[in-house]
Amino acid sequence: MTLAAVIVPFLALCVAARSIAFLPALGIMTAVAMLIDGLTPLQEAGAAFAVILGVGPVLFLNFYQYDEVRERKVIAAPFLLPGVMILLMLMNLYPDGTVFPAGICVVMAGLVTVSVRQTMVWQWAGLLTCAEGVLLSAVMYRQVTAFAVTALIGCCIAILGGACVHRVMPRVHVVRAPVRQERKNKKWQRSQQDDGDALDHAAGAPHPDYVPQRSGASDRGPAS
Amino acid sequence: MTASLFFAALSFVWPFLGAVLVAMTGKAQNRRLSLWAAGIACLLSVVVFLNPGTVASGWDDDPVQRAGRVMLAFGLLMTVLEQKSFQTRLLRSLPYVSVGLADLACITPEPVVGLGLLGLSLVYGVFVIGHAAGKAMVGWRILRSMAVGLFLVLAGLLLPPGKTEAGIMLACGSIVLAGLVPFSMIWAENVDLAFFRPFVGAVILLSLHFRAAGGDAFHTTLIIAGLVSLWFTAVSTRGDDKWYRFYSFPLALAFIAVGARADVAALLFLCGWCLAGGTEMAKYAWAARALACQPPGAPFVGCLLLFSVLSDMSWMLTILTIGGILGVILRVFPKNSGDLSFWPHDSAGRVACVVLVATGFMVPLAMMLGVF
Incomplete structure (x- = not known):
């Protein structure tokens, strides 16, 4: 014993x-x-x-x-x-x-x-x-x-x-998946910024081609 | 001698061959092929029972075990007849593999090795049942309750043989492995009988091997547990959803018979379990009648044998057993089951009826001639 x-x-x-x-x-x-x-x-x-x-x-x-x-x-x-x-x-x-x-x-x-x-x-x-x-x-x-x-x-x-x-x-990596997605978004932002896009938009915001046109049009409307 | 030894070896290998054959063929020829394979397994086991080639060549094989293997083979035939078609290849091979492993478990000279083979059979069964979609937890629950029984028996076999604790542990393990109703709730899971029919049969046959290690405590515990199960079934509430409580009724009687050292009675109850027990019982009145020890049939003769042995031991036990059986018949017996005719209409029922009645007549005859 x-x-x-x-x-x-x-x-x-x-x-x-x-x-x-x-x-x-x-x-x-x-x-x-x-x-x-x-x-x-x-x-x-x-x-x-x-x-x-x-x-x-x-x-x-x-x-x-x-x-x-x-x-x-x-x-x-x-x-x-x-x-x-x-x-x-x-x-x-x-x-x-x-x-x-x-x-x-x-x-x-x-x-x-x-x-x-x-x-x-x-x-x-x-x-x-x-x-x-x-x-x-x-x-x-x-x-x-x-x-x-x-x-x-x-x-x-x-x-x-x-x-x-x-x-x-x-599984644990299923929980980590959104984090990876965010990283991907950040990468995408960085690549967009590298392309010379100066617009400071949040991830997931509408495409910059479309948003300024409309707001700009409504802003410019009364001025012109 | 050589031919009989060849047949004995073939009867052990055949279920595995049958499993491979049935798993390899497609759905079209499958039913006929599986019927042939099961039929040949029955034939081989009967031939081996009549011409024992194993005794001379040193295998640990007594007539009760050989007769038990005949019952297991007929249980395989019943499983194949009842199930119209199994969905997957693994499910098709499951009854053959578990019968083959059960046969091997019964013949091993060391009960520990037999237990290991039962464990393999359990693992294969749980794998096949649990790998279907949505069945993972069902497989786990089966594994859990059966593994508890396996570990209890293993711990009992490791203790010095003949001691009280060893006997109690062996008996408790056998009871949990067989799924007697208040001790194990495995029948509430709507389990797959293709796996459980040979597995439980092998547990009963293997519990005959545990005698040397268990001693008197083993027998006493088995009788007490069997009586508790009997009376629990008798006094439990009646209801269609509580059918599973009737499943373990022949098993409880078989364990009382093992405890009373009435091996042939245990064999007859095993015959009832293999041929009439299970899910189909709820539909067919003949099966319920046969299981409820009504004449003619193997369980009825088993009851008579059991009473003759029990009355030598003690009158109290006999009265308790008779009271329990009567209670089960009066309270739990299905009143409004579908097919009330004596001679069943389907082929599976006819085969089972013939075998049950034939076994009921032949076994006492064989006892008188001194086979057992």
Whole structure:
């Protein structure tokens, strides 16, 4: 039982209570908890997958507009979660109190996140937390087949969730588009000014060929 | 021996071949071709059931699993018969691929590998369902609830076998994967049965493999969850929009049978699910009657077998189960469904009726002869 294995469930708790932003920290700490016991190929592969599943989705999400406002505040969730974890630990500890079931606790946190939170991104984070937890316990109990299956399912969930995010949420560059348009307008103004057009008009104003003629005609009318 | 082994291997490869064939052809010849492919899959599974070449060559294959694969193949045939035409190539290949993966998941000696194959089937199904326009969130909701079940089962398999927590987690995961009604709301989504019929069948067959890892807690949890689902369906409000609650009725009975160690009864309920369960049930009275355990039919015989096993375990459980089934029949059973005739008018219904009645007669006979 290491300190890293104790910190991992608390980071999973943060994912459930606050937001998906704690997922990279959870992935990296899971990797540390795996690598601290030794450096077998299974542990290295497990650490690699834990980091990929933790960091990848959050990096991907940076390209999309994600608003957390839509989430209804559920205050019970963070309190429910430690209860479930402590219950599990008590259940698990009394036969042979040597191994802290960190992986199972992380899985529980992920399941609570999936069932309590309503927005898609948060549920995605919950499923990825589950995958991290199962990866951790597969590495801790040295089960290669279970590890391979979990890595496969976790990657598929990350990809399918990313595809769903791609289809449901607006991309960030769509928001930047008007800015680019303004820049284009400014460029057009500059090119107009370079051509020798001395008229000081705003962007999007009517064409200078037409406006002065009419106003000039109405102004000149009474004078002549 | 060699021929039977060849047929066994072919029966596993055939659904994938069929998927490729059906996806490659155009719409004109598609229906006939898909009927042929599904028919050959049924024939192959029956041949493998009668001449097991897999036992001698070391595959982990018992008669219940082989009979379950026959049911899955007939479920494929029913799916193809019911759907007049699938729109896209991927949708056309979906039932074949999920049946093929379900077959493979049932035969793997390690339940973890079977679970991984189920996960692949889920991923393919979600991809195909979700890539249609406007279906992204439906796909996501299916993925979410099924992935919860997958992770629960995985966590249960990682715990030391035989412990209480392992059994509870395995049972909860199987129940969420199968979509029993109060525990999972997946049927409210108006889901695509081409994917779910083999998937849920494979979950029931795979839950027989979880016994060694689950222990007594696994069986107890399954029986309790099945009874809760039964009584929830029985006392829930009646209404045409709540049809999905009746979907999981045969599944609840199947899980009670798995929990009571009555494998053959679970097989008969699986037969009912594969042949009569699903969306068409609302339209056809025969399917609802067969699912509601009325004679003749496989679920009726399954009920009798289940009661005989349950009454050995405890009288209380038997009375609760009978009460739940009666409640479901009295309250949720469709009173005004369209086709009230006993012998259905369409070809899909006729095939299903014949297979249901034949299975109901043949399985007890096979039990007496000592096949199971």
